[in-house]
Amino acid sequence: xxxxxxxxxxxxxxxxxxxxxxxxxxxxxxxxxxxxxxxxxxxxxxxxxxxxxxxxxxxxxxxxxxxxxxxxxxxxxxxxxxxxxxxxxxxxxxxxxxxxxxxxxxxxxxxxxxxxxxxxxxxxxxxxxxxxxxxxxxxxxxxxxxxxxxxxxxxxxxxxxxxxxxxxxxxxxxxxxxxxxxxxxxxxxxxxxxxxxxxxxxxxxxxxxxxxxxxxxxxxxxxxxxxxxxxxxxxxxxxxxxxxxxxxxxxxxxxxxxxxxxxxxxxxxxxxxxxxxxxxxxxxxxxxxxxxxxxxxxxxxxxxxxxxxxxxxxxxxxxxxxxxxxxxxxxxxxxxxxxxxxxxxxxxxxxxxxxxxxxxxxxxxxxxxxxxxxxxxxxxxxxxxxxxxxxxxxxxxxxxxxxxxxxxxxxxxxxxxxxxxxxxxxxxxxxxxxxxxxxxxxxxxxxxxxxxxxxxxxxxxxxxxxxxxxxxxxxxxxxxxxxxxxxxxxxxxxxxxxxxxxxxxxxxxxxxxxxxxxxxxxxxxxxxxxxxxxxxxxxxxxxxxxxxxxxxxxxxxxxxxxxxxxxxxxxxxxxxxxxxxxxxxxxxxxxxxxxxxxxxxxxxxxxxxxxxxxxxxxxxxxxxxxxxxxxxxxxxxxxxxxxxxxxxxxxxxxxxxxxxxxxxxxxxxxxxxxxxxxxxxxxxxxxxxxxxxxxxxxxxxxxxxxxxxxxxxxxxxxxxxxxxxxxxxxxxxxxxxxxxxxxxxxxxxxxxxxxxxxxxxxxxxxxxxxxxxxxxxxxxxxxxxxxxxxxxxxxxxxxxxxxxxxxxxxxxxxxxx
Numbered sequence: 001x002x003x004x005x006x007x008x009x010x011x012x013x014x015x016x017x018x019x020x021x022x023x024x025x026x027x028x029x030x031x032x033x034x035x036x037x038x039x040x041x042x043x044x045x046x047x048x049x050x051x052x053x054x055x056x057x058x059x060x061x062x063x064x065x066x067x068x069x070x071x072x073x074x075x076x077x078x079x080x081x082x083x084x085x086x087x088x089x090x091x092x093x094x095x096x097x098x099x100x101x102x103x104x105x106x107x108x109x110x111x112x113x114x115x116x117x118x119x120x121x122x123x124x125x126x127x128x129x130x131x132x133x134x135x136x137x138x139x140x141x142x143x144x145x146x147x148x149x150x151x152x153x154x155x156x157x158x159x160x161x162x163x164x165x166x167x168x169x170x171x172x173x174x175x176x177x178x179x180x181x182x183x184x185x186x187x188x189x190x191x192x193x194x195x196x197x198x199x200x201x202x203x204x205x206x207x208x209x210x211x212x213x214x215x216x217x218x219x220x221x222x223x224x225x226x227x228x229x230x231x232x233x234x235x236x237x238x239x240x241x242x243x244x245x246x247x248x249x250x251x252x253x254x255x256x257x258x259x260x261x262x263x264x265x266x267x268x269x270x271x272x273x274x275x276x277x278x279x280x281x282x283x284x285x286x287x288x289x290x291x292x293x294x295x296x297x298x299x300x301x302x303x304x305x306x307x308x309x310x311x312x313x314x315x316x317x318x319x320x321x322x323x324x325x326x327x328x329x330x331x332x333x334x335x336x337x338x339x340x341x342x343x344x345x346x347x348x349x350x351x352x353x354x355x356x357x358x359x360x361x362x363x364x365x366x367x368x369x370x371x372x373x374x375x376x377x378x379x380x381x382x383x384x385x386x387x388x389x390x391x392x393x394x395x396x397x398x399x400x401x402x403x404x405x406x407x408x409x410x411x412x413x414x415x416x417x418x419x420x421x422x423x424x425x426x427x428x429x430x431x432x433x434x435x436x437x438x439x440x441x442x443x444x445x446x447x448x449x450x451x452x453x454x455x456x457x458x459x460x461x462x463x464x465x466x467x468x469x470x471x472x473x474x475x476x477x478x479x480x481x482x483x484x485x486x487x488x489x490x491x492x493x494x495x496x497x498x499x500x501x502x503x504x505x506x507x508x509x510x511x512x513x514x515x516x517x518x519x520x521x522x523x524x525x526x527x528x529x530x531x532x533x534x535x536x537x538x539x540x541x542x543x544x545x546x547x548x549x550x551x552x553x554x555x556x557x558x559x560x561x562x563x564x565x566x567x568x569x570x571x572x573x574x575x576x577x578x579x580x581x582x583x584x585x586x587x588x589x590x591x592x593x594x595x596x597x598x599x600x601x602x603x604x605x606x607x608x609x610x611x612x613x614x615x616x617x618x619x620x621x622x623x624x625x626x627x628x629x630x631x632x633x634x635x636x637x638x639x640x641x642x643x644x645x646x647x648x649x650x651x652x653x654x655x656x657x658x659x660x661x662x663x664x665x666x667x668x669x670x671x672x673x674x675x676x677x678x679x680x681x682x683x684x685x686x687x688x689x690x691x692x693x694x695x696x697x698x699x700x701x702x703x704x705x706x707x708x709x710x711x712x713x714x715x716x717x718x719x720x721x722x723x724x725x726x727x728x729x730x731x732x733x734x735x736x737x738x739x740x741x742x743x744x745x746x747x748x749x750x751x752x753x754x755x756x757x758x759x760x761x762x763x764x765x766x767x768x769x770x771x772x773x774x775x776x777x778x779x780x781x782x783x784x785x786x787x788x789x790x791x792x793x794x795x796x797x798x799x800x801x802x803x804x805x806x807x808x809x810x811x812x813x814x815x816x817x
Contacts, residue, residue: 053619054502056509056566056578057151058083058628058665063144064170068181068814073189073220075114075133077773079165080729080749081712082147083667083681086705088782090802092220093258094310095131095344097783100149100162101683101710102632102661103609104639104703109133111162111586117169117235117250119318119336120158120433123408126589127437127488129642130344130402134312136167137231137256140179140195141211143170150582150611152498152511152564157334157410157431159494159513161562161584161609171237171248172197172207177763178817185810187219188226205239205246220805221261224288224453225307229256245323245330252316254340259286259309261805263349263785265356265393265798271745272779273803274357276451277390283806286347289380289456290397290446295479296531297544302480304444306345306397314340333411344400348443349785349800351394351477352644356798357450363392364461369471374462379455380475391450392457394477396443396648404437424501431494431515439486439591445478445540445648471538479531480544482649485524488590492517498564509566509580518557519590519604525550540648556593556604560585579614588638592654607637615665622671633660635691643789650787655694659703661687675719683710689738695790701740705783707732709746725753736784736801742792747780749773749804755812769812777807 052059060082067078076089076096084101091097098112099105114121114132121135148154149163158164176198183191197209212232237248264285267274276282291307305311315338322332349355354366361372369375377386386392412429448454456475463469471477498511527548532541566580585606594602615628635658645651663685671677687706692698702708709732717724729749736742755769784792785800792800 050507053576053617054507054568054570055151056507056568056580057153058149058613058615058626060147061144064142067138067142067145068140075138078138078145079147081714081727083712084149084665084683084710085147086707086710086731090782090805091260091262092805093217094134095260096133097705099706101663101665101685102630102687102706103162103634104637104657104659104706109165111160113158113160113164115157115164115166116252117318117320118157118166119250119320119334120406120408122338122404122406122435123158123433124406124435124490124492124587124590126587126591126640127404127435127490128400128402128439128486128591129640130342130404130437134310134342134344135254135314135316135338135340136252137213137254138167139211139213139231139233140181140193141169141209141233143168150564150580150613151566152500152509154582154584155496155498155511155513155562155564156412156427156429158408158433158492159431159496159515159562159584160586161564161582161611169233169235169250170195170197170209170211171235172199172209174199174202179814181812181814183810183812185219186808187217187222189215189217189219189808189810191215191217200236205241207237207239208234209237210234215256217258220808221259221284221286222453223259223284223286225259225286225291225309227257227259227309229254229258231256240323244325245321245332247319247321250316250318250320254315255313257308257311260344260346261286261802262346263783263800263802265350266781266801266803268795268797268799271781271799271801271803274798277387277449278451280452282450282452284452285393285395285448285450285454287448287453287455289448289454289475290347293397293444293446293474293476295444295476295541295544297480298529298531298546302442302544304345304397304399305343306347306399308343309345311343311345312340314338314342328416330414330416331412332414333409335409336407338404338406340404342402342404344402346398346400348396348398348650349787350644351396351445352646352648352650352787354394355644355785355788355800356796357391357393360386360388360390360392363394369461370463376458376460378458379449380458381455386449386457392447393450393454394445394447396445396481398650399442399444401440402438404435406433406435408433419501421503422501423503424499426499428497429495431492431496433490433492436487436489439484439488441482441484442480443482443649444476445481446475447472447477448475468536469538470536470541473537473541476541477538478540478648480546481540481647483526483545483547485547486591487522489520490517490587490590491519492587505570507566507568507570509564511564513562513584514559515561515585516557516559517587517606518555519587519593520555521553521590521593523552524548525552552595552599554593554595554599554601556590556601558587558604558606560587560606560608574618574620576617577615578617579612581610581612583608583610585609586637589640592638592640592652594654605636608635609633623669625666625668627664627666629662629664631660631662633690634658641789642787644787653694653789655692657689657693658691659687660690661685661703661706675717677716678714679716680713681711684708692738695738698738698790701738702735704735704738705744707734707746721757723753723755723757725751727751727753731780731782737788737790737792739790741790742784742794744781744784744801747778747804749778749780750775764815764817766813766815769814771810771812772807773810774804774807779803779806
């Protein structure tokens with residue numbers, strides 16, 4: 001069976017199911033020819049291509065038109081509408097926290113590989129804490145995004161039985177086409193995108209596609225630290241003349257910087273953004289004044305790179321090939337190499353001592369610095385004294401240098417054949433990855449006022465001998481309180497085998513994977529170095545923590561296996577029944593491996609996940625729906641938290657946890673008319689910790705940041721001239737920490753997208769669009785303070801949390817030709 005014949009088979013039965021699970025804010029109901037094109041979306045596990053209606057797992061697909069008309073600045077903006085995903089984008093454009101139903105996580109795609117064209121953006125999580133989305137950005141070159149939960153297809157490549165997110169790029173075709181887009185938004189955002197594709201030599205089967213963007217942004221929260229950047233992606237595809245396959249070369253070059261936003265002190269009663277000393281609302285306590293902090297170290301002057309925020313510079317090169325041979329045989333594969341200079345610099349959520357605003361007298365008392373009569377608080381730049389009632393907020397900057405390289409390769413041998421009335425699609429393959437990443441960290445502490453974009457504050461106090469002592473100089477209170485120099489390397493070698501077979505009524509998927517993981521680490525020891533022995537300076541300004549030249553070297557390894565089983569029964573032309581089960585694994589984050597005083601590494605065992613789901617899929621000309629019940633349990637998870645050490649630093653706490661969850665899920669999509677559609681999806685779940693070695697008292701508690709209820713709904717209208725989308729994302733009550741001591745209230749985010757389209761003849765058309773994120777300016781709290789961990793409470797005048805980003809209006813002009 002050829003690829004083209006498989007593609008033809010998709011043009012049957014249901015026309016809406018591919019979008020039923022995604023109530024994302026898109027242009028409304030498609031015309032019939034557009035809907036039919038959705039049937040061509042393939043779900044690939046082994047070499048078998050099928051419509052999502054005929055697959056024994058849940059699949060969500062978001063098309064190019066949806067993405068083009070959907071105002072989005074982060075992965076969270078796109079993924080939060082997908083059934084069973086809780087996606088948080090309060091931190092800004094990168095490092096979205098993505099939670100999969102029923103699984104614990106600190107976010108950051110821990111259980112969901114982020115793929116581009118079937119290749120992982122980075123193959124191994126946990127070499128440091130950077131999320132996968134720091135290496136790639138979305139642009140107009142994306143044809144669609146697919147989220148596949150469980151099933152055989154997740155056993156291949158980097159593998160993850162929890163699910164994979166795959167962005168699929170456009171490739172060129174016989175007819176050239178192009179697209180440009182200009183965007184302007186509140187808080188000083190400007191962005192220009194382009195995409196172009198077509199034949200290089202149609203007679204030779206040679207095609208190209210290119211896309212990219214340039215962006216400048218002073219927001220989404222104006223900290224006085226604007227960022228800018230660009231990305232260029234492209235591919236060249238060679239189709240074999242006999243139609244038996246192709247070879248495609250992909251490349252990406254990125255140089256981009258964005259600011260990242262952590263929790264900060266909110267009003268303790270309302271959990272809304274607080275009021276500053278000047279009577280104005282505080283949107284962020286991040287400030288450009290901190291970008292001038294510097295101090296002496298044994299290796300020279302350290303200057304904070306906080307102005308660069310999260311920066312990524314580098315490139316990826318990938319090659320994908322597929323070839324059909326005779327008698328049903330074929331092979332396909334991918335190889336990728338990437339090299340990135342990456343930094344993840346951020347403002348933390350307090351100084352690790354008080355963590356909330358303090359009166360001037362309270363600040364002195366908490367640190368044993370005497371009373372107000374012997375102290376002088378002045379603004380660093382002007383020298384002006386603070387007002388008597390002005391509050392202070394001491395904070396930290398965490399500068400992290402994380403260069404990374406990643407090599408992956410995958411090779412599959414396929415065989416299709418018939419046995420009786422069964423069609424088999426068999427795959428045998430292997431995967432190899434070699435990833436390396438540094439994790440160099442420096443924490444510095446500074447003192448500022450409690451205002452939006454705060455000014456830095458200098459402090460001189462009088463010691464017990466009556467001598468003046470400088471506690472804060474140019475705003476700096478502690479130079480280099482934390483230092484780490486680490487490098488982690490991971491090698492993964494996997495083999496897998498699978499068969500997808502079906503007849504007129506039944507579809508079965510079976511697959512098995514075994515994988516070997518080898519991790520190496522190099523960690524430098526630390527020492528305290530004196531940089532200033534003047535007694536007129538406080539201890540925090542006299543010394544820095546730095547590397548001592550000694551290295552702790554270690555290695556861990558383990559082998560694990562995964563299995564996936566799925567079945568689907570075609571009850572009739574409109575109803576399919578399905579079920580699936582998988583037993584899989586995740587390798588603990590390499591950065592979590594600890595070494596005892598004898599130099600012995602702790603045991604390194606895989607985290608085991610078991611999942612099961614049963615459900616029904618319904619599809620007709622105007623209505624599609626799904627209903628399912630699910631169960632998941634995760635054992636032996638090495639949970640890693642960054643927690644305040646009480647002295648201004650941060651320590652990594654590792655605890656072994658086990659969890660279980662169960663629930664139900666439903667989706668629906670209904671074409672009311674040819675131009676009007678409504679979509680909805682809901683997830684109800686119950687979950688609990690069943691093991692916690694670090695604190696057994698937590699057993700029985702709910703999983704942190706996992707709501708019991710997720711709900712999405714949208715109304716979409718499109719008559720080819722006017723389009724309007726109105727979409728709601730609801731996140732139910734959940735807890736900020738494992739101790740369940742802090743409850744986060746439910747909230748909704750509403751989005752509005754509207755546009756006017758007009759043509760210029762032929763295939764040329766344009767659209768002017770308006771998008772409003774967080775239409776009603778919700779201030780729902782997405783998380784508490786991870787640095788405070790289980791000790792955070794609900795009491796006090798302030799609550800450290802991260803609210804939803806404020807309302808932002810975006811205008812877009814898109815021209816296709």
